[in-house]
Amino acid sequence: MFMTLAATPLIAMAATPGGGGSQQGSLLSTMLPLVVIFAIFYFLMIRPQQKQAKRHKEMLSALKKGDRVVTRGGLMGTVYAIADSVVTIEIADNVRARFSRESIAGVENQAS
Numbered sequence: 001m002f003m004t005l006a007a008t009p010l011i012a013m014a015a016t017p018g019g020g021g022s023q024q025g026s027l028l029s030t031m032l033p034l035v036v037i038f039a040i041f042y043f044l045m046i047r048p049q050q051k052q053a054k055r056h057k058e059m060l061s062a063l064k065k066g067d068r069v070v071t072r073g074g075l076m077g078t079v080y081a082i083a084d085s086v087v088t089i090e091i092a093d094n095v096r097a098r099f100s101r102e103s104i105a106g107v108e109n110q111a112s
Contacts, residue, residue, distance in 0.1 A: 060101055063087065068108040071099055076108070 063069070067079045069089060077089035080096055087104060090096050 059107060060104060063101070063104065063107070070105050070108060071103050072105045073103070 063079060063082060065079050065082065068076065069079055069087075070076050071089070075089070075091065075097070077091040077097070079087060080090040081088040082101075085101050086098050087101050088096050088098050
């Protein structure tokens with residue numbers, strides 16, 4: 001008799017659809033950590049990279065003749081001429097080199 005009373009609730013739970021547990025709760029508890037991880041990656045990695053790319057694009061569009069620049073390769077010089085996608089940089093007196101506009105890493109401060 002003791003065995004039949006203890007086994008009855010287990011049989012009743014097995015007979016109910018879903019096994020007696022809530023699928024929505026387990027789905028939420030499974031997806032929540034993934035959403036949190038994505039949010040962390042977005043705010044710590046993706047968003048700052050987008051801001052940096054936007055600042056670099058603005059710097060390249062504001063580039064003008066006479067600016068002192070540094071290329072990604074570390075070459076320093078003064079902007080001599082600017083075309084659509086090509087920047088001519090004067091490295092030394094009468095020594096000019098052509099670079100892609102995207103290869104300009106930054107503009108040096110004018111105060112130095």
